[in-house]
Amino acid sequence: MKALTWHGKGDIRCEQVADPAIEDDRDVIIKVTCCAICGSDLHLMNGYMPTMRSGDVLGHETMGEVVEVGKGHSKFRKGDRIVVPFNISCG
Numbered sequence: 001m002k003a004l005t006w007h008g009k010g011d012i013r014c015e016q017v018a019d020p021a022i023e024d025d026r027d028v029i030i031k032v033t034c035c036a037i038c039g040s041d042l043h044l045m046n047g048y049m050p051t052m053r054s055g056d057v058l059g060h061e062t063m064g065e066v067v068e069v070g071k072g073h074s075k076f077r078k079g080d081r082i083v084v085p086f087n088i089s090c091g
Contacts, residue, residue, distance in 0.1 A: 001018075
């Protein structure tokens with residue numbers, strides 16, 4: 001899949017990265033259809049987050065469609081449309 005990746009202060013790239021995979025029974029994978037940029041993204045772009053490593057995937061305010069659900073999930077089903085809260089994400 002394509003993703004925005006961080007490679008240093010002001011160095012943001014659109015690159016091909018590995019497709020996500022279910023790692024936990026509670027995981028859900030979505031196909032992102034919309035996203036937003038917020039103040040924390042600007043902090044990341046400008047190098048104010050010392051935990052960032054080159055190649056880290058950016059983005060955390062998204063909407064999309066559920067395409068895969070972990071075995072232990074009963075709340076979401078494939079095809080559901082969802083909004084991801086700003087504080088829960090993995091890339």
